[in-house]
Amino acid sequence: MQLIDESLAIAEKEVGLSVRYILPFFTNSLISPLIKVMPFLLVYGGFFSANPSAALAGHVKPETFIPFLFLGITADIFFSIGYSTFSSKFMVEKWWQTMEIIILAPINKLSLITGIGLGDLISTFPTLVLFLGLAYYFTPLGFLDLIKVLIIFLLLFMISLSIGLITSCAALFNENLAPFFGYLRVIISFVSAFYYPIEVLKTDKLGALGQFLPVIATFNPLYQANFIIRAIWFEGITPINSVIYVLFFAIISPIAAVYVFNKLWSTIGIQGY
């Protein structure tokens, strides 16, 4: 109950800050993701226009590449927000000198993850509605399957938030490390295969990388979440093993993240404070 109250308080504050200036709120929610997915739409669209009977690996076919990309952009948005929200918010709060409010408040630091996550979820709601709505328009699915997909997106978000809390330590404790965590995000994004099927990497043309990368992706819970979403959306099946794997990470990662964060906090402190 306490965790819920704290999370709601933090979420309310975050939403209040987000909607203070309404235009950036909508452009960040809607226009930026559209710009991000546009190159992939153009490339896939161009390819399938020239090769109408072709099919790439996975679920990328002429009739499914659009919803494939919209599901991918939704997953990428949740990952990007989850990964970078803490570092950007903490950096801003450090400059605003409001970080002390969180440090000095008698709250469970786990509520930072749930509260900020909930605030971001509310702020991301227009994006979710737009892209999932478009994906649904092209390939409708049953209500129960839709609920399952939403739950998997939430689990993906939770894992991303947990990774983000650890990387936010760079923002707080040593700003020199921030760029490296930025590059790490690109690597994680690549092996999560948001915009392409992982099968395209399983090629001899890439040499050892072609053997290595798909293995890495298989152990990546974010890729597994993508895999589950695509399996439910395009095939109507729920891969139970992958669900258990993702659920395990979604439970363990916030606890581990809070532990690491508290440990670093108490030993290193905030740079510049």
Add this chain to the structure above:
Amino acid sequence: MPFGIRENIEPYSGRNVIEAENVVKVFKKNEPTHNPLKDFLFPSYKPFTALNGVSLKIKRGEVFGLLGPNGSGKTTFIKILTGLLQPTQGKVLIHGKPAEQNLRRIGVMFGFNMIYYRLTGYANLKYSAKLYKVKNYKQRINELARMLGLENWLYSYVENYSLGMKSKLALARALIHDPEILFLDEPTLGLDPKISLSLREDIREMDKTIIITTHNMEEANELCDRIGIIKNGSLIRVGTPAYLKKLVSENIIVNIGLAFFGNELINTLSTQPYVHNVSLSQTGVRIYLESKDYLPKLLSILGSYNTTSINEEEPTLVDVFIRLTQGEVPPARNPESDDEDTGTQMQEPI
């Protein structure tokens, strides 16, 4: 506490609510060489001792002032007392436990920081109220707004507030959960005298243990039961304002009104061994004398000038501060037990 938190706080019956023992804080100070490549590849860090073995006990209900020059370690010490920073050595206990276990008991104000400018005053207070699980937070917010004169601005964005209102909002935020102990870091910094006075009155009416850092001597003199003077990370003297003034009581300050005078008078006076300080006043000069015994010598120097008035005044806390921090009065070997005259009756422990 009518607006207290839902959970019970263990009662504490000790006399000292805050105990700091031999607190040392050493920072790693980055010293750039102005060669960007060298600074990037081989950054140079030197240890910087911000606090050098500070020990202090603060009693329940006491208003304790921490004075010191800029960079003396006041804010660092406050941050360690509140748990924002960890000491390199030593320990700090609040109600017999570390600060992190006493977050509900303490309220902190760092000037007009710790408020969100993009939110309204009400949203700021509501946020803190919810984090501290304050019951009936709406009532509490309205009560604080009335007390601090913020009612008409509560629903405006903080970015539209004046500096004084931001300070008051920051104080309201620190008080939202009715803490037993209040830490105020420069609460009246940058405020005009009227707002400062209003804020001081609000603080004076609170029945809490308050630790306040300030450069405003009048404020310290008016508000504090005891004052600690900190210099270069060390606590050099602790005592009531009356006791600290006694340290320089043999000194007197003489205000001399002069019809006219020039720099040569100032230079002549400044070179006298019994004159600590000479400053200009509206009517003439203000002279800080070693003792009354030197008054005749002083008057003999002024004999050739047209003296319009002479009056004496007791040293103020400003004078104490200047003399202590300039090393003209030696620091106490043990500042904590230096306090011979507590001056006021402390609140009896519960």
